Amino acid sequence: xxxxxxxxxxxxxxxxALGTTGCGSSTAPAAxxxxxxxxxxxxxxxxxxxxxIVVGVKYDQPMFGVKNPVxxxxxxxxxxxxxxxxxxxxxxxxxxxxxxxxxxxxEAFLQQGKVDAIxxxxxxxxxxxxxxxxxxxxxxxGVSTMIRNDDSSISNKxxxxxxxxxxxxxxxxxxxxxxxAPQAKLTLFxxxxxxxxxxxxxxxxxxxxxxxxxxxxxxxxxxDFKLVxxxxxxxxxxxxxxxxDTAWHDYLDGFLxxxxxxxxxxxxxxxxxxxxxxxxxxxxxxTL
Amino acid sequence: MSxxxxxxxxxxxxxxxxLELTVLGWGGALVLGTILTAMRVSPxxxxxxxxxxxxxxxxxxxxxxxxxxxxxxxxxxGIQYSLFASAAVVLVIYTAPFISETLRSGxxxxxxxxxxxxxxxxxxxxxxxQHLILPQAFGTVIQPLGNVLITMIKNTSVAAxxxxxxxxxxxxxxxxxxxxxxxxxxxxxISYLVIGLLVGRLxxxxxxxxxxxx
Numbered sequence: 340x341x342x343x344x345x346x347x348x349x350x351x352x353x354x355x356a357l358g359t360t361g362c363g364s365s366t367a368p369a370a371x372x373x374x375x376x377x378x379x380x381x382x383x384x385x386x387x388x389x390x391x392i393v394v395g396v397k398y399d400q401p402m403f404g405v406k407n408p409v410x411x412x413x414x415x416x417x418x419x420x421x422x423x424x425x426x427x428x429x430x431x432x433x434x435x436x437x438x439x440x441x442x443x444x445x446e447a448f449l450q451q452g453k454v455d456a457i458x459x460x461x462x463x464x465x466x467x468x469x470x471x472x473x474x475x476x477x478x479x480x481g482v483s484t485m486i487r488n489d490d491s492s493i494s495n496k497x498x499x500x501x502x503x504x505x506x507x508x509x510x511x512x513x514x515x516x517x518x519x520a521p522q523a524k525l526t527l528f529x530x531x532x533x534x535x536x537x538x539x540x541x542x543x544x545x546x547x548x549x550x551x552x553x554x555x556x557x558x559x560x561x562x563d564f565k566l567v568x569x570x571x572x573x574x575x576x577x578x579x580x581x582x583x584d585t586a587w588h589d590y591l592d593g594f595l596x597x598x599x600x601x602x603x604x605x606x607x608x609x610x611x612x613x614x615x616x617x618x619x620x621x622x623x624x625x626t627l
Numbered sequence: 628m629s630x631x632x633x634x635x636x637x638x639x640x641x642x643x644x645x646l647e648l649t650v651l652g653w654g655g656a657l658v659l660g661t662i663l664t665a666m667r668v669s670p671x672x673x674x675x676x677x678x679x680x681x682x683x684x685x686x687x688x689x690x691x692x693x694x695x696x697x698x699x700x701x702x703x704x705g706i707q708y709s710l711f712a713s714a715a716v717v718l719v720i721y722t723a724p725f726i727s728e729t730l731r732s733g734x735x736x737x738x739x740x741x742x743x744x745x746x747x748x749x750x751x752x753x754x755x756x757q758h759l760i761l762p763q764a765f766g767t768v769i770q771p772l773g774n775v776l777i778t779m780i781k782n783t784s785v786a787a788x789x790x791x792x793x794x795x796x797x798x799x800x801x802x803x804x805x806x807x808x809x810x811x812x813x814x815x816x817i818s819y820l821v822i823g824l825l826v827g828r829l830x831x832x833x834x835x836x837x838x839x840x841x
Contacts, residue, residue, distance in 0.1 A: 443799060446806045467806045508796070509803030526710065527800065528790045533699070540702040542710075 374430045382587040386428050386455055394421045395440030395454040399530055401555025402612050403460040413437055416551075417458040419607035420477060420578070423598050424456070424591075442509040446470050449581045456591065457579035460552065462511055463627065472584065473627040474591035475577035477604065478612075481570025482512050483550040485557065487538060488565050493545055495568040499523040505534035505543040511574060512547040519571050531556055539563060549574050554615045577627055595625050634801040634811075641797030642818060644711070648783040648793060649822075652718030653776060659719055660726025664764075665756065667731055678727070686724040690785045693717050698789045714786035718779065725775045732771075733764035766837040773830030777823050784819075794818055 377383040386392045396404035396417050404417040422432035440448055440459040448454045449471050463473050486493050493499065500522035506512040508527045516523055526543050528534050534546045535556045546553065550566070557564050578591050598604045599622040608620055666678035685693070697717045698710065708716065737760055745755045765772075787796035798815035802808040 443803050443808060447808055464806075466804060470806045508800045513800070514804060526790050527792075527796070529788060533790075536699050540699070540707065542702065542707065 374428060377586075377590075381590075382455060382584055383428060383590050390429060391434040391436050392421070392425050392428060392456070393436045393438060393454045394424070395438045395445060395448045395457040395459055396421065397441070397459045398439045399532065400460050400552060401559055402551045402615070403555070404458070405555075414611070416478065416607060416611040417460065419611060420458050421456075423603055423607065424594060427594055427597070442507070445579060449579055452581065455580070455587075459579075460549070460576060461579045462549070463575045463577050464511065467579075470582065471579045472582045472588050473577040473579060474588055475595050475625055475627055476575035476623050477578065477595055478551070478576040478608075479623045480549050480551050480574050480576065482515060482548060482572045482574060483553055483566055483570060484568050485538070485546045485553040485564050485566055486544060487541075488563055490544065493567055496520050496571055499545055499547070502545060503543040504545045504547055505537050506546065506548050507531055507534065510548050511572070512549075515572055516547060532559075535560055535564070547571070551612050551616075554612065558615050575623070592625050592627070599625075634797065637792075637797040637801065638794070638814075638818075641792060641794040642822075644786075644792055644796075645780070645783050645794040645822070648711075648715055648718060648786055648791070649776075649780050651715040652722060652779055652783065655715070655719035656722035656726050656779070659723035660730060661761070663723060663727035664730040664734065667727065668734055682724040682727055685720055686728075688721075690717070690721050690782055691788055693721055694785050694789050710789055710791050711786075714783075714789060714791045718782065718786075721782070722775065722779045725778075726772065729768050729771045729775055730764055733766075733768035734760065736767050737763055769830060769834040769837050773827065773834070776830070777826055780822055780826065781819065 374387070377387065396413065396415075398404060398406045398413075400415065400417075402415055404413065404415045406412075407414055418437075421435050421437070425434045426432040428434075438448070438454050440454070440457055442459075445457050445459055445461060446467065449457060457471075461467075461473075463476060467473070484493065484496065484499070493502065496519050499516075499520040502523060503526055504516060504520070504523045505526045505528060506516070507530060513525065513527060516525055526534075526537065528537065531546070531548065531552055534543070534548075537543045538546050539560070546556070546564075550570070553564075553566060557566070578595070580587055580591060595604075598607075604622045605620070608622075613620065663678045663681060666674040667682075669675060694714065694717050698713050701707065742755070742760070745759060750759070783793055784795035786793050787799060790796070794815055798811055802811040805811065
């Protein structure tokens with residue numbers, strides 16, 4: 340027993356050391372260089388003065404932003420992005436203050452200046468563009484369909500007609516479905532975990548939303564669900580920021596470009612969504 | 628403001644669902660609440676205890692919790708109702724204890740002397756309750772019952788939590804789709820206010836009539 344007690348921590352320490360050196364060699368030299376300084380009065384300068392960046396993230400969206408119930412740590416692609424942003428502005432990835440953003444309050448948070456940026460699986464729509472500014476996109480994905488593993492009655496979007504289908508209020512799928520599968524009976528819940536529960540209990544026969552979110556649900560309920568059919572539509576996820584703050588907008592676009600070129604974006608993707616859907620993904624073009 | 632027009636249909640069906648939930652919830656709660664009151668004041672001890680236990684349990688569990696338990700918990704036991712039916716049933720279950728307690732306070736205003744007089748005149752317990760005691764009890768508590776009703780109308784919004792497309796649900800959906808929460812929720816607030824005011828007027832009228840017969 341005594342030897343194990345000594346060996347175990349040593350082994351962990353060794354792994355950690357190896358792991359960090361491994362990471363260290365692959366990161367761009369930018370990581371160790373001092374942070375850029377900005378003219379006073381800009382959002383970037385304010386964040387540096389404050390010493391931390393305030394971001395709105397989801398707390399219940401697997402793969403994007405989720406608060407780990409065991410450790411209490413924030414996880415997901417949106418969280419990784421926030422950490423990279425904090426590192427770029429303040430020098431340390433730990434200088435992030437997370438604020439829970441739910442679908443309905445994201446615009447209000449930006450308009451009232453409660454957060455510097457929204458990183459909350461924020462899909463770009465024309466309506467939203469009218470009230471907030473978007474940077475990116477930092478992820479392109481598609482609207483997909485998830486069904487019970489033992490169900491073989493649904494294989495494409497036409498099969499959804501006449502069946503109860505679940506998604507959440509505010510999801511783009513809720514706007515798309517009436518045109519793609521007009522006879523589908525739409526059930527809207529507040530969260531995707533409720534949709535998953537309803538699917539399990541056969542209250543609905545399918546959950547339709549962004550593929551990355553569905554992968555997260557499948558990861559949480561291993562072996563219960565599967566994906567079927569092609570993408571119904573493509574979706575772009577972007578950083579949301581206050582409208583009319585052009586300096587901040589330009590900085591964020593530049594930041595995304597920088598992490599995509601340096602490979603940090605790829606690493607963040609591989610650690611989150613890439614872990615359940617391994618693929619050789621290329622970062623999206625920054626167009627907003 | 629032009630975007631509102633796209634949601635008129637959603638909003639009006641939302642208002643209809645809210646009204647349907649109100650009517651069903653109130654009807655059911657009134658029946659269940661009256662039965663509970665009768666049990667509370669009955670001389671049979673088991674009935675009394677059962678009603679007291681019911682009131683204690685369901686009055687103290689928050690409505691959203693009951694709603695989610697009913698919708699997602701009961702299917703685990705193999706019982707599953709439609710979302711709308713679930714919401715209506717939960718509203719009945721939750722509101723009945725409040726009606727029961729209000730009604731009981733009304734019953735307490737009737738003196739025991741009156742009961743004794745009725746018994747002396749040869750009224751059985753049921754006819755006495757039905758024709759003389761309960762009407763008087765209801766008459767005294769119309770205003771407080773009106774309060775319970777208005778509270779329940781607002782409580783129907785909890786149904787939106789489990790995907791019932793009521794007024795709050797339609798509001799939330801439009802607000803998220805259009806990214807204009809203040810304007811749209813403002814509209815919903817006015818809708819609830821109008822419904823509440825109308826019901827308030829109705830209750831006052833009813834109270835004046837009852838006061839006359841009292």
